[in-house]
Amino acid sequence: MTEDTHRAGEGAGRRRRPTVTAALLLALGAALLWASSRMTWVTAVSSDGLGIDRVDDLEGGRWAAALTPLALVLLAAVAAVFAVRGLALRLVALVVAAVAVAAAIPAVRLLTGGADPEDAAGVAELPDRASVTAVEVSPLPAILVLGGVVAVLAAAVVLWRTPREQAGLSSKYDAPAARREAATRRAENDEPLSERGMWDALDAGEDPTDDAGEDDSDTRR
Structure with a gap:
């Protein structure tokens, strides 16, 4: 992270x-x-x-x-x-x-x-x-x-x-809705998220840890 x-x-x-x-x-x-x-x-x-x-x-x-x-x-x-x-x-x-x-x-x-x-x-x-x-x-x-x-x-x-x-x-000055939209777009494009971006992703209803969880499951299998 x-x-x-x-x-x-x-x-x-x-x-x-x-x-x-x-x-x-x-x-x-x-x-x-x-x-x-x-x-x-x-x-x-x-x-x-x-x-x-x-x-x-x-x-x-x-x-x-x-x-x-x-x-x-x-x-x-x-x-x-x-x-x-x-x-x-x-x-x-x-x-x-x-x-x-x-x-x-x-x-x-x-x-x-x-x-x-x-x-x-x-x-x-x-x-x-x-x-x-x-x-x-x-x-x-x-x-x-x-x-x-x-x-x-x-x-x-x-x-x-x-x-x-x-x-x-910086994005920290954007409106909350704009930050959530940007976070969703970064998540869809598999871009790395900053700590602030992760909170914005959670606000947008996205789980920024999904990919990490899937990768761990693949490794265990």
Whole structure:
């Protein structure tokens, strides 16, 4: 019984592995987006012709205002991947892929086209009489965002390819009826049962020791 329980535990671990991998990738992506939102993306130097030049450090939360909400969506997705299965899990995969695309757009624009002075003036909320005389771009925050995007897209692929039976939490979180149904199915397929699975089989009206009893009878004969 101990060996069967061990094999059943290993099987459950393998079934949960894609979900855990996706959750870790999503958490990494959320952390990178959040960190980038706290870093300076653009430094704008402006002058209004009346005093000294003004210098504004524009963080990611201002330059790409959607970063923080998108990071929160990814954290919510971490919880969702443990709670849903089947079609709902694929919907989560589509949502996180869309989040990745949305996060990538401002980062790619900054790295490929630089910062537009008019955009910098708007983000810095300069008065009408002031104009931006120089902008300096910091590429590192945008690169962090792209790293997070790669992690999130990888998580989306893992979630999309996860078989239904390998999704969600451990079976101990399933409803009693679902556990009994799963126990009956495992018994019919002669799969090894864990200690919890044996109790579920008994609840379902199945005797998990029948096969063992029959084998002992055959040995005595």
